[in-house]
Amino acid sequence: MGTKIRIFLLIIFMQISISYQKTDLVILMALQTAWPNTTLNWKGSDPCDGTWLGIGCTNSRVTSLILPSMGLTGGIPGDIGEFTELQILDLSYNKRLTGTLTPAIGNLNKLTNLVIVDCGFTGRIPSTIGNLERLLYMSLNSNGFTGPIPATFGNLKNLYWLDLSGNKLTGSLPVSDGLTPGLDLLTNIKHFHFGNNQLSGDIPPTLFNLNMTRILHLLFDHNQFSGSIPSTLGFMQSLEIIRLDGNHLSGQVPSNINNLTSLNEMFLSNNILTGPIPNLTGMNLLSYLDLSNNSFDQSYIPSWFSTLESLTTLKMHYTNLVGELPAALFSFPQLQNVDLSNNRINGSLDISSNPSKQLELVDLRTNLIEDFVQRDRYTIDLILVGNTICTELGVTDYRFCSLVPMNTSTLYSTKYNNCVPSSCDLGLLPSQNCHCAYPFIGLILFKAPSFSTLENTTIYDSLHDNLTAYYQKVKLPVDSVLLNNPNRNLVDYLVIKLYIFPSGEPSFNRTGVIGVSFALSSQGFSSPKGFNTYTFIPENYLNFLSDIPGPGGTKSHSSSTGIIIGSAIGGCVLVGLLILAGIYALRQKGRAERATQQKQPFASWDLEGGSGGVPELKGARSFTFEELSKYTSNFSEINNIGRGGYGMVYKGTLPNGQLIAIKRAQQGSTQGGLEFKTEIELLSRVHHKNVVGLIGFCFDRSEQMLVYEFIVNGTLKDSLSGRSGIRLDWIRRLKIAVGAARGLQYLHDLADPPIIHRDIKTNNILLDQRLVAKVADFGLSKPMTDANRSHITTQVKGTMGYMDPEYYMTQQLTEKSDVYSFGVVMLELITARNPIENGRYIVREVKQAMNKDMELYGLHEILDPIIGLSTQLKGLERFVDLSLRCVEETGKLRPAMSEVVKELESIMALVGLNPGTGSSSSTSAATNESTGKDFSHPYSNDSLFAYSGGFLPPKLHPK
Known part of the structure; x- marks a missing residue:
């Protein structure tokens, strides 16, 4: 009797287990359906047999789903909330996982690790995550989440790591009020990482209380916090890192800040802090200190300068320091960088007494130092530009009186292990x-x-x-x-x-x-x-080996158990296998189609016009090779008007007499194929008087050609350099700036979809017969879809000197990247200098040369002499101010192109031009003053400066 009962109970247990396993299988199938065009290799009826990619099990239940960097596409369906045993969920680095985060995640009651880093999620973070009381670790950073931090996070009593950085979160920090929870209830928290959001309001004093003394990292940098730093921060004596820089914090630094004796790094720079410079006596572990760019009261060099012997870095420029530096400061054994520029430091500088062997840079520019004591010839980079010592006679060593290029990168690379690397095949x-x-x-x-x-x-x-x-x-x-x-x-x-x-x-x-x-x-x-x-x-990894893992995991079933399971779900398995086979076949077909599309961008276009496969191009027509050959006299040398990285450019004439310019790709070259298709699709939808018009294209006989309206006066670069023979005075340059800005504003605000040009430069701004500016060359452009309305994460491409440094560093492309490039163009308009010339960067040169207390900002020596020959430079100061706003280092400080257009139109009105037409009775259309000889044509994209990936040399980084 007992044996029968045991067998009966075994069968009941197996049925329950089968039911749970089937539930997990159904959920995984739902996920696979939600993530099309991905190869997860999920086959069979048992997700716990050790062959299912990214699936971990315990006792035949799915307990972990770990799929970072798998190229997943789509969203997270609500089915995921039915994983009742799931403990770890990591979907990081799948940039095409988009949409909002499903609230069903709040049903994963056993979840301990929620990791969704660097995906494409937007919208609000679900408040239901506050239900996950077992959660220990949560990273949702580097997405596009908006809205406030949910107050329900205060229910996560066991949470020790919370990283929400690199999103677009707004609102204040939630704290409890007796009715609703808040972040101040996270008594086990060690890491608050909230940097690079748009959080605002005061930092609540109650956020730091005696129940939260385990905090190690407090990273609130680059938000919009205001108010004062709460004195309760001084209770957090376990703190090792504080980053409050890049906010709007005001008032005095709390006097008890030096209670934080475990602190290693403190960043309070770029706020509006006032009062005395904080007393940091006793903070003997402090290694990195940055208090720069605040409004502290004028203070003498503090005594603690000579006591913080762990310092590697001391940054306090623009902090109202007065007095003479102690020689002991430079002898700290780990000291590497001292930046005390733009203060009122005076007296004699002495770095001769056993300076640190690691010391690399001492920047004391724009102070009042009168003398420099050195025992041996120094090897550090010392900058004393703007001090008394550099302006008086009798100085014998002028090296410290010239600027040293700021080193923002190094050429370090890991050494090879006693071997010489051989040449590898392409891509390896x-x-x-x-x-x-x-x-x-x-x-x-x-x-x-x-x-x-x-x-x-x-x-x-x-x-x-x-x-x-x-x-x-x-x-x-x-x-x-x-x-x-x-x-x-x-x-x-x-x-x-x-x-x-x-x-x-x-x-x-x-x-x-x-x-x-x-x-x-x-x-x-x-x-x-x-x-x-x-x-x-x-980066996306695209070179996977075939992933066929062998059997493993904890699968262990007796033959009798297998028979019971097989008889119970055999039919379901057969149906499931048929469904999986169909899904697999569809995927394989899709992969083949995508591979064909990558190799041949026009594979889906019926260029003969029979099936209507060509997308609607709104005016752009498809030319045959024979037609374009005829229009260019068989692509004769006399009609060759230029060469670029793309190929040759030819002048042609249509039967109706219209002049055209034809960009012809190099034979046998695949470079430019996707750019070619992009330019067709984008320009066919773009119609504006300040954007070059696409007439058509040719994809015939393996040829790739683009057909544009012919722009007779070439590029803005040609005119600024003198190659075209056109003389541009101040009025004409203003008109050109307004025209180009309007074209760019149209691309950002009115094109459908909006377009980021990504390669704005004077070579890509063309001038027609009336010197109307037209934006050209859309080979690197990117459309802004609803899914990536805030930014596009993409490989860095563009032209050195015009490239947005923020885009270069983050790989996040925005409309403000074009604004930066346009700001460089504006500076080029007034100086006629190349953006990078003899190792000098135009942005830095203008900033260093200008003096707002002088007429024309003291830029006489750097201005192009031609612009002042025929008219006064009215409005130039406002033009310079606008250009420097455009080239701010961070995008959020730059104006939108609509603001740029309004300001330029206001400057036009100031000088007597009609902003609506750009005309003036005193200024007629310019004529080509050249001898008639053809010059390099605008469509000849200068590939020598094209940039696609890698790192810029240090000297090219604007400071």
Whole structure:
């Protein structure tokens, strides 16, 4: 009898287990349907048999779903909330996962780790996440989330890591009020990472209380917080890092700030703090201090300057310091960088008494220093420009009286392991062990490193060694790692390019990429001392090996159990397999179509016109090769008007007499294929008098040609350089600026979809017979769809000198990237200088030369003499102010193109021009004063300056 009962109970247990397993299977099938065009290799009826990619199980239940860097596309369906046993969810680095985050995530009651980093999610963060009381670790950073931080997060009593940085969150920090929860109830929290959002309001004093003394990292930088720094911050004596920089904080720094004796880094710069400079006596572990750009009271050099012996970096420019620097400051053994520029430091500078061997830069420009004492010839970069010592006679060493280019990156790269790298096939790179392979590549951004040096290779070697040891320890298929080009970005993060190479094969399989990604998304890798917290932003990995993992996991069933299960769900399995086979066939077909599309951008276009396969092009027509050959006299040399990186440019004449310019791609070259198609699709929908008109295209006989209206007066660059023979006075340059700005505003605000040009420069602004400016060359342009309305994360492309440094560093392209480029064009208009000339950057040159107290801002020597020959330069100061607003280092400080147009129109009115027409009775249309000889044509894109990926040399970075 007992045996029968045991068998009966076993059958009941197996039925329950089968029911749970079937539920997990159904949920996974729902996810696979929601994520089309991805290969997850989910086959069979048992997701816990060890072959399902990214699935982890315990007792035949799905407990982890880990799929970072898998190219997932779509959204997260509400079905995911039915994973009743799920403990870990990591969907990071899937940039095409978009839409809002489903509130059903709040049903995952056993979830401990929620990791969704660097995806494309938008909208509000669901308040239901506050139901996940077991949650320990949550990273939702580097998405596009908006709205406030949910107050329900205060219910997450066990949470120790909360990273919401790099989103667009707004509103104030929620704290409890007796009725609703708040962040002040997170008694186990160690990490508040809220940087790079749009959070505002006061930092609540109750956020810091005696129940929250475990906080280690407080990263609130680059938001819009206002009010004062609460004195309750002084209770957080475990704090190691504070970043409050880049806000609108005011008032005095709390006097008890020096209670934070565990603090390693403190960033309070770029606020409007007032009162005395804070007393930091006793903060002996402080290594990185930045109080710059605040409104402190005038203060004598504080005594604690001589006591903080752990300092590597001291930054206090624009802080109203007065007095003589103590020589002891420069002898701190770890000191690397001192920036006390733009203060009122005076007396004698003495760095002769045993200076730190790590000291690299002392920037004391624009102070009142009268003398410099040196025992031996110094090797540091010392800047005393603008001090008394550099303006008086008798100075024998002028080296410190000239500016040193600021070093924002280094050419460091990990050394090879006693081998010489051989040449690899296209796309493959040599590993540290000189094996050719496809590495997993990305940027690792350290948010608060304790050092400022970029030259000490020992520091990066330690990071390399720690990474290597970690991957060996966790037994991932990693051959080696390489580090390349450490540099500082605009928000003072340390950015390093990381290459992770596969072991034993030329490529990672999908399981390997999941492993190396998860180690970084979940902070499984602990960075070595000094580097501190980080974010990893990978590139898409496109070179997977076939991912067919062998059997494994915890699958263990007896034959009798297998018979019971088989008989119970055999029919379901058969149906499931048929469904999976159909899905797989459809996917394979889709993959084949996408591969064809990549190799042949026009594969889906019926250019003969029979099936209507060509998209509606609104006026642009398809030409045959024979037609264009006829219009150009068989592409004769006499009609060749230029050459660019794309190919040759020919002048032609249509049967109706209209002049055309034909861009003809180089034969046998695939370069430009996608740009070619992009330009057709975008320009066919763009119709504005300040944007060049596309007449048609040719895709015939393997030829790629674009047909434009012919613009007789060439590029703005030609006229500014004198090649065209056109003389541009101040009035004409204003008209050109307004016309180009209107064209760019049209692309941003009125085109459907809106377009980011991505390569605005004087070579891409054309002048017609009346010198009307027209924006041209859309080969690098990107449309802004609803899914990426805020920004586009894309490979960096553009032209050196015009490129937005924020886009270059973050790979996030916005309309403000075009605004930056247009600001450079404006400076080029008034100076006629190249953006980069003899290693000098036009933005920096104008900023350093200008003096707002002088007429024309004192820019007489840098202005192009031609603009002053025929008229006074009325409005030039406003023009310069506008251009410098356009080239602000961060996009949020730059105006929109609509604002640029309004200001330029206002300047036009000031000088007597009609902003509506751009005409003036005193200024007629310019004529071509050349001898009639053809010059290099506008459509000849100058490829010598084209940039696509990699790092710019340090001297090209605008400071």
